[in-house]
Amino acid sequence: TGAPQGIPTVAGAALRVPLVTGETVGYANLDHAASAPCLDAVRAKVDEFLPWYASVHRGAGFASQVSTKLYERTRDVLRRFVDARRTDTVVFTRNTTDSFNLLARSLPRHTTVVVFDTEHHAALLPWQGPNVRRIPTPRTRLAAVSAVDEALADSPQGPRLVVVTGASNVTGELLPVAEIAAVARKHGARVALDAAQLAPHRRISIREMDVDYVAISGHKLYAPFGAGALIGRADWLRAARPYLAGGGATKLVTEDAVVWNDGPERHEAGSPNTVGVYALGVACETLSRDWDAVVAHEQALLARLRKGLESIPGCAELRLFDAPVDRVGTVSFTVAGFDPGWLAAVLSAEYGIGVRDGAFCAHIAAKRLIAVAGGEGQQAIRVSLGLGSTEEHVDRVLLALRRIVARGADWEYAKVDGRWAP
Numbered sequence: 001t002g003a004p005q006g007i008p009t010v011a012g013a014a015l016r017v018p019l020v021t022g023e024t025v026g027y028a029n030l031d032h033a034a035s036a037p038c039l040d041a042v043r044a045k046v047d048e049f050l051p052w053y054a055s056v057h058r059g060a061g062f063a064s065q066v067s068t069k070l071y072e073r074t075r076d077v078l079r080r081f082v083d084a085r086r087t088d089t090v091v092f093t094r095n096t097t098d099s100f101n102l103l104a105r106s107l108p109r110h111t112t113v114v115v116f117d118t119e120h121h122a123a124l125l126p127w128q129g130p131n132v133r134r135i136p137t138p139r140t141r142l143a144a145v146s147a148v149d150e151a152l153a154d155s156p157q158g159p160r161l162v163v164v165t166g167a168s169n170v171t172g173e174l175l176p177v178a179e180i181a182a183v184a185r186k187h188g189a190r191v192a193l194d195a196a197q198l199a200p201h202r203r204i205s206i207r208e209m210d211v212d213y214v215a216i217s218g219h220k221l222y223a224p225f226g227a228g229a230l231i232g233r234a235d236w237l238r239a240a241r242p243y244l245a246g247g248g249a250t251k252l253v254t255e256d257a258v259v260w261n262d263g264p265e266r267h268e269a270g271s272p273n274t275v276g277v278y279a280l281g282v283a284c285e286t287l288s289r290d291w292d293a294v295v296a297h298e299q300a301l302l303a304r305l306r307k308g309l310e311s312i313p314g315c316a317e318l319r320l321f322d323a324p325v326d327r328v329g330t331v332s333f334t335v336a337g338f339d340p341g342w343l344a345a346v347l348s349a350e351y352g353i354g355v356r357d358g359a360f361c362a363h364i365a366a367k368r369l370i371a372v373a374g375g376e377g378q379q380a381i382r383v384s385l386g387l388g389s390t391e392e393h394v395d396r397v398l399l400a401l402r403r404i405v406a407r408g409a410d411w412e413y414a415k416v417d418g419r420w421a422p
């Protein structure tokens with residue numbers, strides 16, 4: 001079965017990959033959470049734009065004007081994509097990691113940062129020092145909100161920032177962002193939303209959630225690598241030391257002084273990724289045309305996947321919260337008696353299925369959630385769905401897992417350079 005009508009199509013849908021047997025099969029990309037395949041619409045628009053790209057803000061030539069226009073217009077596209085306030089700024093970055101490092105560098109002195117310890121390293125590690133309060137993630141959404149409330153209640157007055165992900169990259173579960181933001185507001189704290197995993201799957205509204213910053217990555221939003229954004233309140237960013245020093249970030253340079261730009265250019269020194277930014281904008285516009293169709297497609301596949309996994313012997317699914325919560329199409333699990341890296345290698349070599357294995361750049365989350373699920377070790381397998389996923393892909397991974405478990409660990413695979421290979 002192909003993708004239903006209504007959802008945007010992806011460029012990777014026709015890819016074929018070799019198996020160990022020498023046959024080729026259609027590639028089942030079940031790793032959307034790592035990087036999503038490029039949308040056909042993005043590919044077409046980027047192809048049109050490629051002959052035209054030129055340096056932005058720097059040239060009087062026509063191509064330069066076209067590039068500058070598209071680049072600047074994309075700020076408005078992204079503002080609409082996350083339903084930003086009119087006054088919010090949009091700084092182009094490389095990705096979510098870059099966005100949070102920029103924000104971390106831009107915090108007023110002595111800002112207290114409150115963050116759950118199960119966050120992706122991109123949202124966990126940029127904040128360092130004595131003012132960072134890492135809190136263990138409670139097992140219910142309600143307790144998660146209370147934990148933030150308590151952490152803020154006994155943190156010193158002054159600037160405070162709560163960092164929270166919209167959707168877990170390990171379990172796909174949605175965090176209670178609006179509720180956390182309401183609590184933060186009560187304490188006069190700001191909220192930064194890691195939308196790397198939420199933005200590709202759900203409509204985001206800065207205004208409705210009442211958060212202050214949103215970070216996104218183009219490559220998880222069905223655009224190629226290299227462009228992301230930090231969107232949000234302009235004041236801290238305007239007052240901060242430029243993220244990079246160089247051309248484009250300045251208004252004026254004299255023999256003994258530099259006047260930096262006040263706008264987003266302040267943090268965008270150097271020739272920017274014009275093509276990447278354009279691709280990100282096209283992806284956001286294409287995705288947000290019909291969120292209902294996107295959500296329906298993914299939720300149907302997610303239900304099919306989770307139901308199937310229940311019947312795999314020894315399969316233990318990782319979950320952040322005890323009770324079922326709304327979630328995107330990302331599922332991590334262990335299978336008793338099977339090394340996740342080995343399983344992932346077999347899925348690839350024998351079935352043409354791409355999944356992620358490991359600790360998902362969220363080591364604390366992986367270790368703790370595997371223990372809670374009654375699994376073994378500190379690594380798991382992650383199957384993540386998106387617009388490139390089909391029922392056939394889901395059925396294939398379920399069939400493959402059933403067969404592999406029935407066959408038992410087949411040690412004809414050896415570890416080469418740290419990866420299992422046939």
Ligand code: PMP
Nearest residue numbers: 095096097120122169196197217
């Ligand atoms: N946050 C979450 C929840 C993620 O899943 C990821 C990517 N795995 C990131 C942040 C970092 O994104 P990037 O690698 O694009 O910077």
